[in-house]
Amino acid sequence: MRYTDFMAELSPQVLHILLSLAESDQHGYAIMQDVAARTNGQLRLSPGTLYGSIKRMLDDGLIAELRARPLERRRRYRLTALGRQALKSEIARMSDMVRQARAYGLVPKRA
Numbered sequence: 001m002r003y004t005d006f007m008a009e010l011s012p013q014v015l016h017i018l019l020s021l022a023e024s025d026q027h028g029y030a031i032m033q034d035v036a037a038r039t040n041g042q043l044r045l046s047p048g049t050l051y052g053s054i055k056r057m058l059d060d061g062l063i064a065e066l067r068a069r070p071l072e073r074r075r076r077y078r079l080t081a082l083g084r085q086a087l088k089s090e091i092a093r094m095s096d097m098v099r100q101a102r103a104y105g106l107v108p109k110r111a
Helices: 012-023 028-038 047-060 081-103
Strands: 063-066 076-079
Touching (some): 012 063
């Protein structure tokens, strides 16, 4: 199955969760901290929003839950190949939007 077979675009929450997992596997609290840090606090995921998004992403095959390490109680999550494809597709879509906005003078041109 391809990402484009079942989704048109990612919500901001899902996009940021996938970005958090793009570099390394993480547990939920680390994802929440990473998103808040990368957005300078503009997006703070509540536990309900985070875990609701994680459940849907698991169901859609965008991420996978890893087995807990010995002596570790937190669940860790990993980006799947489908999740990486979805993330790349969304970034390409957003990049195209920025190019179009730049053409209309809505985004400063690069120096």
